[in-house]
């Protein structure tokens with residue numbers, strides 16, 4: 001019984017090749033449209049790791065759109081990078097270009 005059902009399902013699929021291809025074409029087109037929105041310009045940032053009692057990562061970067069120098073803070077290095085709205089109102093994609101980590105206490109040679 002089940003083999004017969006399988007054959008029937010296959011036949012059903014073969015009868016709708018047009019519908020399947022149409023769906024695929026639509027999704028591909030949508031993907032292209034989705035890739036269109038302008039990405040925020042990358043803003044290389046200088047990142048300063050936590051030191052002493054401070055647990056936050058501080059970073060500075062420059063807005064590529066208006067040139068403003070901005071300052072930010074994150075809980076982890078991972079949170080530093082990524083797209084966000086800068087203080088000047090422009091969208092930026094912060095990228096940790098330089099990372100200044102502080103030496104561990106007692107590790108100074």
Ligand SMILES: [Zn+2]
Nearest residue numbers: 063066088090
């Ligand atoms: Zn700006």
